[in-house]
Amino acid sequence: MNTTDATSPLLRRRNGKLITDARALVASYPAVPITVDCVIFGFEENELKVLLIRSDLQYFEGKWSLLGDIVKETEELEEAAYRILLQRTGMNDVFLEQVKAFGSPSRHPGGRVITIAYCSLLNIKHHELKIYDNELHWHNVKNLNDMAFDHKEVVDESYNWLQKRIQEHPLAFNLLPEKFSLRELQNLYEVILGVELDRRNFRKKFFSMDFLIDLDQYEENVPHRPGKLYKFNFEKYEKNKKKWFAIDF
Amino acid sequence: MNTTDATSPLLRRRNGKLITDARALVASYPAVPITVDCVIFGFEENELKVLLIRSDLQYFEGKWSLLGDIVKETEELEEAAYRILLQRTGMNDVFLEQVKAFGSPSRHPGGRVITIAYCSLLNIKHHELKIYDNELHWHNVKNLNDMAFDHKEVVDESYNWLQKRIQEHPLAFNLLPEKFSLRELQNLYEVILGVELDRRNFRKKFFSMDFLIDLDQYEENVPHRPGKLYKFNFEKYEKNKKKWFAIDF
DNA sequence: CCAAAAGTGTTTTGCCTACACCCATGA
């Protein structure tokens, strides 16, 4: 390995001299278009869903695609993700977090495009999709295939990320109505994690955390005994969240 | 929010017509240089260290910088990270994983440059740094300041990532010699996590996992009773690793 | 009164924690 190789400007030190013209240096670099893709998860009818549109590209005719857009020149990556969310869902108070960058040279048929995937969780009931450009629709996460680009991989990675994340952080509440029953909460965990949970232990677990506010209200219009409604106490959680420590693999 | 806005090619559907010329579409996008930065952690003398060079840029004169380089036009992101590692350390069998993309428009003084941070763990004793371009050196993670670009933030995020990751995955063994004593392993955990651990419980924990191979060999040249040497059974770990499940936040 | 889901407690088990003494080696 020859590290005196001078093809890489960032690795090279030119005879110990410093580079004075940073702008010229950056201008000399090859450049690639950057997009942000939003993996927007929602929960409804006991299914985890993701918001997709039909691809605009003839190359991917009929295939489903994530909601993405080019990052504007002066825009933060996260800002671009929020912009896409707002344009597509009309919501601006949603959860959003970066998951991963995807940069395979061949992932876009029009040439190299690097994308940063952001994961977003929202409550489907909280907004109506009033816009149906490109057949914007919710899709069950389980039945995805024939997606455009590498979007299947992006969704899979995001789903893995969500499964792990939901166990360690109170993300679930972003997918539920503000007021929810414990049954709804448990269903959500069961669907996302793909496991069955014991109702009594689940309740004990959440009550012992003591982050649920009992609203003294009940479900309505259910064909059985209505469950109590709760909301999550985010303020208390933020104050009390513990430093997590346990070697376990 | 007007989604008939036509400034975003990926969001737009032109009167229901598909885009046939994907190449022209991509060519019309603004483009940004992409770099990969490697956060290379090593462990030595009971300190967690990170490999840094002096920045080449006059703008950052005297400041320390991560090892990074432009991603070549036909190169996978991960491939670029491995290339940088090989060029800088001469090692090609090292641990490497993507941590996060950093893309603030103002993070580079020469114009926008987006970087993808990769985290790497290696055993300092396994290779000598024969190359000292740009004062390549190991730095204690605790004493970093005055770094170039947003590299302090990148290191901090990578360190957080490592702290979490090392508790759930057997990464630690990438930082140790192939044969190690339990004391070395414990020191590593204590330093990375910044906690003190009970020796007996730590041993019990690792022995009960049953992933350590007893080599029936002992430390040498230590001024006290030598400890037994072990190596990690990666094969067994890969076969047995459990599906991790526990709601806990 | 029937169906459907809500709500509730106890026992067992395994794991993490706290804690103190003897052992092997080199100097």
Add this chain to the structure above:
DNA sequence: TCATGGGTGTAGGCAAAACACTTTTGG
């Protein structure tokens, strides 16, 4: 023989898991 760290076991507490019956409501 001394200094240094290596190596070991046990008891208590706590949290997770397993498990079944009664209650409430709507139809």
